[in-house]
Amino acid sequence: MNDQREDFLEILKLVRPGARVLDIGCGEGALLELLAREKQVDGRGLEISQAGVSAALARGLAVVQGDADRELADYPDDAFDYAILSQTLQTVRDPRSVLVELLRIAKGAIVSFPNFGHWRVRASLLTKGRMPTTKALPTPWWETPNIHLCTLLDFTDLVEDLGFRIEAASALIRGKPARPMTPGRPLENWRAEAAIFLLTRGEQSATPIKPAPDKLI
């Protein structure tokens, strides 16, 4: 497994076996392939690059070339159990609308993103006075795809605004296993390099979207 994507393991824990999954920004389909193998999901992908789609096709995955900002509107309501947006939210033009779309087309949204409130980011800005470049955010400001960076607290504010519910949240620190956390705590905002959330619409749902503890691997 690609050691740069520890969040994959966490996503694997969150997804119920046999679920219908849409992976947005699926790249070459590594996560979808993992989910199909380990959780027998019925997986679909959305990927912006031609090269990514071609590679996913050769893996036998059903992947549509398209842009998360535009093409999510093409999916019907409740088409999926989970919509996954892994390390992509900060790259879209309209993150708020994308979050709304995720929970329109799926019962649960699994979202991971780099935390701009992490102490290294803060320290970098404080000491150097320039846009932070860290291991989690390596590209300079003028060529970064990350146009909508946020902190853990910013994200939880938005989730609350939208009336969504946080079913699970974990902190990700490079090279370490994910650690469950309470995302509203200011200390977590310092400590988490990246975060991963399972969100639901916050309404009573007949199907439990949160996996039972014994389903965790």
Add this chain to the structure above:
Amino acid sequence: MRFPDGKPLRLDSGARLENFQIAYKTWGELNADKTNAVLICHALTLDQYVTGKHPISGKPGWWSRVVGPGMPVDPARHFIICANVVGGCMGSTGPASLNPATGAPYGLSFPVLTIGDMVRAQAMLVEALGIETLFSVIGGSMGGMQVLQWATDYPERLFSAICVAATARHSAQNIALHEVGRQAIMADPDWRAGEYALAGVRPEKGLAVARMGAHITYVSEDALQRKFGRGLQRDGLSWGFDADFQVESYLRHQGVSFVDRFDANAYLYITRAMDYFDLSAAHGGQLSKAFLPARDVRFCVVSFTSDWLYPTRESREIVRALNAAGARVSFLEVVSDKGHDAFLLDEPEMHAALAGFLGATGQERGLT
């Protein structure tokens, strides 16, 4: 293959085509389980000679880059079938064929056809060949329309489907462009209300103009500009109406060479069938309903960025409807400046995608 009396082709118009014939070619061998059959559907003016040397032109088949040894569709793995469409002029029954009832060419007494009729005839052929389920049905342009029609009419007979540079319904612009071509044919005095065969003439001028107009729609503005620009045929202008510009000469050549290989009435009938094509029409305009029975078919849809005849947004509409129906669909938009004809040309990204898709679905199907 000729279908005898008593096995007519029942047409969407309500008419029947009795004692009709389908000309087809095959490559490779059908495996013992009969799971490796691939049907290729051809575009408007093409034919069953997908690969290998064309018997008339002597040129390589129209999809030699997709079908052939070592290609995505490979006679070593697949049993490949391609049939001339009903209404065509390369051996299948069409308006130039003799009407068994009169002994004279059908001409305009030939019934108007639909894409659905063409596909129904193909289904009869596939059944007659003893094949219950096709591993894949593949086509570009009008061939892609047939692929979509197969998916709605015979989903249980399909394992996978590949639709390239096509649309689920002809737009007003598509119909308008076809109408110009048809009017050019019918304005030729040699057309003789479709009875030109009896008079021993052919509406060559009209058909050539139809082809010239259509050819412009197959290429992109950029490709045309790059190939010809304002380049002249000779030094200086003629101050007349000779083909001064290279692009004029090129188009005239396209027109003149086309009339040698195509029948004018067949052009009328096939363009009409394309204009009548609207898969959603029978489902209250909801394309996704047309695809509901095809939920188990694995789809691959491909479009090209510079195709303005069947632009990417029309392929996206197909993808959206397939998604809404819950089908397994993949979609690729290939960056190309070659226009609609890109699907016939050297487009490595398309070829790689087809190879990847067919390889992976082939594994699911148990093909080696």
